Amino acid sequence: MGFISFHSPVGDLSIAENDNLIVSIDWGWGSLEEKTPLLEEAKNQIAAYFNGKLKKFDLPILSPGTAYQQQVWEFLQTIPFGTTKSYSELAKIIGGSARSIGNANAANPIPIIIPCHRVIGKRTLGGYSGGEGIKTKEYLLNIEKLFNTP
Incomplete structure (x- = not known):
């Protein structure tokens, strides 16, 4: 499982991925980062979103729920x-x-x-x-x- 934290205009964000799928975004800073290419891409897409350069995300996700x-x-x-x-x-x-x-x-x-x-x-x-x-x-x-x- 990979994990990355970064600063954003809405506060610190932490993104987690598992088996090459984004599984969570949380507010706050995590302590045990394990960067992966997918997490770097997610970070770049989120930065592009905040800069008005991205209107639709293109990331593999897994959102467990009912x-x-x-x-x-x-x-x-x-x-x-x-x-x-x-x-x-x-x-x-x-x-x-x-x-x-x-x-x-x-x-x-x-x-x-x-x-x-x-x-x-x-x-x-x-x-x-x-x-x-x-x-x-x-x-x-x-x-x-x-x-x-x-």
């Missing part, structure tokens, strides 16, 4: 850069409730790459469990708005 969580996370990856969907919209498409969509988002092991930040409430941004919470979600959405040019 069948429902998997379904939600797969759908999240189809939401285009710079756009959002509401929790209730996703619930109508995927099934379940706005709350179950929110719970699946909160359990997302690979935030940013699986863009759970693109799901918002009807009247508010909703929640976000990474970084500084709503402040981080707002930052990610603003970056995408800024760089969302045709």
Whole structure:
């Protein structure tokens, strides 16, 4: 299992990979780095995302979760850069409730790459469990708005 940490505009991030698949992104700095070519590529793609040069990630991922969580996370990856969907919209498409969509988002092991930040409430941004919470979600959405040019 490989592991790399680096600084980003939303705080320190740590990425883990197992068997050449990205398995997690966490906020914070890990102590036992084991760099791999895949982790270096993930780091480069995330840096390109923050610089507005990458709108869709091209990385092999494995996001362990329930069948429902998997379904939600797969759908999240189809939401285009710079756009959002509401929790209730996703619930109508995927099934379940706005709350179950929110719970699946909160359990997302690979935030940013699986863009759970693109799901918002009807009247508010909703929640976000990474970084500084709503402040981080707002930052990610603003970056995408800024760089969302045709």
